[in-house]
Amino acid sequence: MAGWLGRLFHRKKDEPLRCTAVVAAAGSSARMEGQDKLLLLLGEQPVLVHALRALELCPYITEIVIVTREDRIVPVGQLCRDYAFSKVSKVIVGGDTRTASVLAGVREAEEGASLIAVHDGARPLVSQSVLEQVILRARECGAAAPAVPVKDTLKQARDGVVTATPDRASLYAVQTPQVFEAALIRTALTKALEEGASLTDDCSAVERLGVGVALTRGDYRNIKITTPEDLAIGEALFEWSESQ
Template identity: 35%
Template sequence: MTSPRVVAVVPAAGVGSRMQADRPKQYLTLNGKTILEHTIDALLNHPLVDEVVVAISPDDAYFDEYGLRNKPIRVVDGGNERADSVLNGIMSLGENDWALVHDAARPCIEESDISALLEVMHSTEVSGGILATPVRDTMKRVKPATNVISHTEDREGLWHALTPQLFPASLLKRALHDGLAQGAVITDEASAMELAGHSVAMVNGSLANIKITHPADLPLAEFYLKQKFSAQGYNPQSYSANNHKAQS
């Protein structure tokens, strides 16, 4: 029996206004390459990822500037919201494909974390899974429209949701479509699957898998990338789609 394909879907149509930069955050540079390049290359270089689909804004003025179309990826139009971009990205996937959805602004993803998440494909108890980390800090709930503490939340069982998030493409497509039609607030793929009644596994991931959101995140991401490439013996600027896919 043929193994199902794993297709990475990268929603990259956001503008990243909180970065206060002159361009969307995915095009800021770390270690000589854009954040988006680091993210795409990490996915392309995983031996079990068969394809990468990137959803960009139709008005994107930077994607071609960095030669990203030269990479072995497929490019589709993004939408107004993340869920729209992801849905556009998985529309052409096969019925037996699995969608591995990953934030464009998480360039520090580690191969071992992707491999651990892909193990969910063999489970009969859940419909998919996401990378996450248990909450370690004390969590406070504030009163509505104030910065005044209402109470301290019990952090037992609380996790920070990360990406990638992995689901059968057919199920995720239906869940996103139905959730958007209902006007539901879909903050990630897991929330759409939860709304549709599916069980989702949490897979403990690395704390280095940060999402670049604010300017202060850039030096931390740069540090994690340098550590990653040093451990693997790579030059950050030459690390690209040079794995088995490019050689085959």
């Protein structure tokens, strides 16, 4: 493993930057009260369309692979045609877990992709600045993710009783896209899946290999739409951003 990691971090910096974006869009929308969060309208367009447009406009992203549920294949494919997303190369069915779904997308990336950017389809307000910073940082160090400092005081608890108060100054909320050297994330996700690791993000798979993930500047507007309240906040942020 050490030898492989050594080769990773000493790769040529002048290699062409080709980044495949894998869009995680296979969730169940269980907390959206029976509605499909990716197809709900934000402004006048679906949440997923906003996320795909941001990726489409990023000059460093050369390909987009969408991983979704089987029942979404047709509507998602139709959206891509309706909005003429030229970088979307494939819409595929995901697995039973996020790790399995993202790995399926990573395996479909074009052979020449040097980086893989994994983005939540439910994060419609990601900015070009966030995208470009995290991709360029990942090119330098192999793994990077955008993050913002936590605003609230957090508590650890057991059985409803506080057991600890972590230092807020050292805590960050990690966002997507999380960007990795292609061989690194492929290896990390494969290992995590084989070992049955329960992961909530893709950085965790890389961290399990002992690889550090660099944090870049995130954006508080880059929220994930999970609940009806998130959609209301997203609509307000969208309108505010459009007015700037």
